[in-house]
Amino acid sequence: MDLNLTKSQRMIRQMVREFAEKEVAPGASERDSTGEFPWEIVKKMARYNMLGIPFPEEYGGAGADTLSYIITVEELARVCAATAVIVSAHTSLCAHPIYQFGTEEQKQRFLVPLAQGNRLGAFALTEPNAGTDAASIRTTATRQGDSYILNGNKIFITNGGVADIYIVLAKTDPSKGARGITAFIVEKGTPGFSFGKKEDKLGIRASSTTELIFQNCRIPVENRLGEEGEGFKIAMQTLDGGRIGIAAQAVGIAQACLDACLRYAKEREQFGKPIGSFQAIQWMLADMATQVEAARLLTYRAAWLKDNKQPFSKEAAMAKLYASEVAMQQAIKAVQIHGGYGYMKDYPVERFFRDAKITEIYEGTSEVQRMVIASHLLR
């Protein structure tokens, strides 16, 4: 058993940490308040291959592994959870299904510019009436000659509006339930495809979350990802991978909470001594450090399983469930340790508190993760 990172993973962590601290951290609080999408950072991340980490060089990627990608998301989330999810949704939910399920032609057309970071990606499954019950989507895709006609609405789409390429799930045969769902690659600018409301969110405010509207949107048949009826399987397998990314985002937020608390516990004095000298604070810090380490190990193991071509669906769900709950608990403790200051925007833990919550909700709520885990256990 070897729990050491490889040399490339260590070098990538060091590089991303430096990039995150110098390029991403300085404006994170400002972007949180304005909700401005970090285009400049996205361009820089593209330059350093951070938008195509786990894909081979021949497809425009960096040629690194899943764990390197996961470490990158973690290090970004440590300073800005919004930037982290932009990378995670782009990589895990858009580029990856094209890499895994796409034809060679689709990879050349879509994966190469995505992995190079010249284009940004998104994934559209959720609808107003189809969240956890994903198979109940109502968006339809009707075959007409060499095209499909898409009609329907998607909501809460991460990278909505800013992405150029969308994986869209629609029903090609509404009578077949989950087996009647098909995946499509839809480009921004396609006639009949528009964006609705941009959501005003509690956290990850610098990321873009919008509604997608399809009105008689004609998609050429060569943009169908996989076969008709394979869409639900593609979506579920895509989300399995995506969950490792969200787990990494949660680990990054939890680590940021711990870092902030360690700094504060040494600086802040009450009763004439640093608050870190009080056992009440020490116990909280000890629990936080232990939990963040456990969350990180679960997350890395899920990534390791994926890299080693072993089943990872259950482990990804466990990592996402545990890490997201740890992130939320850490954020609550971090605000508590900071006291009144923690409630104010002068300290970053208030932002971490708002950012942490989404990790328990998107790419499958904690309840969905428990369903997935239990279904594996009871097989």
Place this chain on the structure above:
Amino acid sequence: MRIIVCIKQVPDTTEVRIDPRTGTLIRTGVPSIINPEDRHALEAALTIKDQCGAEVIALSMGPPQAEDALLEALAMGVDRAILLTDRAFAGADTAATSYTLAQAIKQLGPYDLVLTGRQAIDGDTAQVGPQLAELLDIPQVTYVQKIELLSDGTCRLQRALERGYEIVETRLPALFTVIKELNTPRYPSIRGIMRALRQGVTVWTANDVPVDPNLIGLKGSPTQVQRTFVPEHKRNCVMLKGSLDEVTTALVEELKERRLLKALAT
């Protein structure tokens, strides 16, 4: 165009402490980094490569772990990386270091430019660059903050002075030592990291470079370190109390008494 960049791996002195008893650096747990000004030298070479094409070679002398600094240089985009490492090189002062680097550069064949950082944050001597230029018998320009390649094959530089700068022109080949004002170094890219590890660093020992054994390592070093120590800081703080006038008068008296202030013309 061929550019050789000499870099040094150093302890990150922002995280370094000194053992007050022995007077030496506590290196345990301190990360090693590329000397900050050497990163600017690398960036300068890579900028020239991006703009007009060049072969960039990174060269370092150090212990085997200095390979990490060269791997980072490869990941930033240099074409080749060479590490001079051998027990025989150990203990070198700046003269022996410059000699060893110069012999390695001669071994590499023709070149147009040698770039180094102004000085390393661990030794702070700023001697290796200038000594290297002398040994290579090429012009040197130190404290470079701007590089402009001219169409006639010469180079126009801004050289920082204490107040302002001077403009210097030189023919090539030449050696420049650079300062941080020159540029903003790029990060290694992730693809660059993967390629660097595949490519690897070339290791040269004392047998691979034509060196005189009497001029390398500790034996070839005229510098003898007798003792290193941390200067003792003795500070006494006196708090002055009273009204503004009272403390001002007391302060002036105190300064006069210590001969720090001549009589005031009031």
